[in-house]
Amino acid sequence: MNDATQYACDEYRALTRRQFVAGTAAAAGALAATTWLPRVSLAKSFRSSQRDILINVFLRGGADGLSVCVPFGDPAYYTSRPKLAIARPDSTSPTKCTALDGFFGMPQAMLPLLPIYQAGKLLYVHATGVHDGSRSHFKQQRWMELGKMNDLKLNTGWLGRHIANTPAATEGAPIRAISIGDSIPRSMLGSPGSVATTPFPENFGLPGGDSAAIRENALRNMYSGSDQVLSATAISTFDTISLLQGINFAGYVPAGGAVYAADTFAHGMRAAAALAKAQIGVEAIALDLFGWDTHFDQSPATVNGQMYKVMSVLALAMAAFFKDMTTGPAPTFTVMVSSEFGRRVVENDSIGTDHGHAGMMMLMGNSVLGGRVVTTWPGLAAPNLYEGIDLAITTDYRDIVAEVLARRMGNTNLAPIFPDYTPTFKGVVS
């Protein structure tokens, strides 16, 4: 493609399939919304719990940690990325980063999160990841979400095992985990009882009319003798419809004047906030954000650059969620952000980056011991790189996940969560 269309390649490159079809799906959804959702106020709170709701955000595609959390203090960063590196905080460049400390910086795309970082509620973990050298998207996502490597037969994820091994935060809650998407992420597999998945929680119902009760009756009957997975899904669907019925998604007003953008990810975070505040017993909510596989023309620093845009989507949604959930009464929460790998230290010939090894994680929440970048920085000079080319892992991602589960999610036994691994806490949450 010529220059104009190469730019445009960035345009649609950032489209997730969900964003792309959002127009048509929203049109379909709008039709559904007219009929059945009774506009009741938020459900009364159940017996309250001291545990956080976990918002587990997975950045699909391999997010470049060196752009999300810029190691401006490492000279090799600039020699490795003459075109892609983001300028130091003390430079005169209009696209310079903002210092998080004396070594790491925040790119401009993520500045909506700066006040939260400065308030000590946002934390980065750097040089972290899963110890898999394949650099394969789906392999590393798989191992990371399962919590155990190289086990092709394992069909439960770390979050599913956590929920299975931990008493419900809200007694009798039929739905303890929800994926805001169209499938259950691997991390959630193995949750007992119902795990709901829905791309549009506000649209999760049966078009009603006069036949609503008859329909539900017929469907419950017809699915009662079904295959185990399907009958469980059918029951869970009705449970979910009942639960979500009590939540006025469309009329939900975020607290503190928080404004969520119009993209699908922000929409999902807004729904997550409504779900959390409705206190229907959901303990974990999963969301995906695609668009991080920046092989070509990565452009993290310039407005409307490919990576700039997806970082902006992430930061704006997280910032809105934080404001929404910390202004006025709301359940406590931890947002955890991770990705299957970081990206190659040196930029490639297309001013992008190839698949790498270590990346970064983020934690945001009421009890995050933030305002820091937690890392044992291995350095970006060639002798310190994994296989001579990639950022090395110095913190196993499971250390972070385990600490969050133990200290914020009520987990008292980590052994079944991470088979054959004993985590070391890094002091990231209280």
Place this chain on the structure above:
Amino acid sequence: MLKSPPERELVPAGINRRSLFRPIAAFAGAAAALRAAPAAAAPPMVGTDVDPSAILYQLLWRTTYHPTAADQAEAALRGYSNYIEWQMSPELIDDSACQLRLASFTTLLFTPAEMYTLQPPDSQALPQRPSILVALRELTESTILRSIYSKCQLKERMVEFWNDHFNIDILDQDQVFLKPLQDRDSIRPLVFSTFENLLVANAKSPAMLHYLDNIASTKVSPNENFARELLELHTVTPESGYTQQDVKEVARCFTGWGHWSEEPSNGVNVGTFRFNHTIHDTGAKTVLGTQIPAGGGIEDGMAVLHMLATHPSTANNICSKLCRWFLGEGTHPSVVAAASSAYMSSGGNIKSVLRVILRPEHIYDAPSRYKRPFHYFASAMRATNAAITSVTTARAYLDLMGQPLFAWTPPDGYPDTLSHWGRLLQPRWQFAIYLASVANNYAGSFAGAVINDLEFFTGCTTAQACVDRINTALFMGELGVSQQQALAGVMTSFNRNMRREALAMAMASDEFQWY
């Protein structure tokens, strides 16, 4: 006009095929024993004892998106084996009625050079030309229309299979306008050819070379992505024991495989496969123990493709996937082995493999399979003879159901398991209710398609007759008694709206999620 199917007795009365065959059937013999006549404990019907004419319709469940009366008539006319042969030669089938529906989709016929004339969505260039998104839309919508209206149903099922096997994410950069070329040139004409032909065509496809970054692979810095997925997914899989070194060597073999870019001098070649010898690594290589001598050009990659296509691990991989596709997740290893044997002895001929997989005794033993969203969607349309009014609207439901077509990001393709797809029922129920026009107090269909319910229920003057009609059209008469009662119970009074309500619930039912 719907005709009732020929008189048949596929399964002894009272036994619901569906309720018997939930995955995973551990032993084919046990499943077959359940099928015996209710009054006597007949011996299990394994091996070649199965009468093909008795299970013709079971074959149709597997080889179509839904067996319509027309499919049943064709199968009855030709008989089991000839029906399969007929479907495996789609070039000889008159599919002009379906083709007519695609007449306005001009990008389906574009050359690669013409694809490059499409403009990005926000282009200000003059003169204004169609957007690249048109190519995406036309590919997706034509695929939907073909699945519903094509007579070449087995071909369409195989197109879906190969598009998963050679997955390309259409939303990933230039794939938006290159993927349609891969579907048209590297998949569709070759679905019944040999696996090696499919493999070579896809390895040379600009869409694949882009998607797996081979266009960035040079002798100075080889890119391993394509090589890795070629070995891991497309052919031998890690079980064959290839090493990281093999991946590196394969990557070297494929340096230079790319496509002509759009410099003016390339003219009509733009977007077609190009072997660029200037960036090809001509050193000696060793792949899976085989020496590839120095000095080679495109032959290096072609030798690798031949080696992989003829490898027993590839036979096992392809045949395992095809067995699962047609026979289910618990297919007995002996069936996979028989199919692999046919693969190896026929040079990877897909028809030879399918003739083994679709043998009557294999179909007979196969448990029901859960429909993926695209399959479910197409089956609802076909079973009710729905008329598409807006493919774009209809397509939105595929997204809600979780399978927006060609938008699976990683190269392993859309999953084909109950555990992945069996968690999201609500969009299917919603779609069924919309399609039957019983949403919004019967104000009309919002599904982008309309069922002619007056035609569907012609001659049905009682509630039971309506249930029978639904049973015939959607379930080939196999709907269980309790399910029939549930449907009858939906019709609290006998009128048009209540009949449509029953049809909606039938499409939303557990039974209709399986084939």
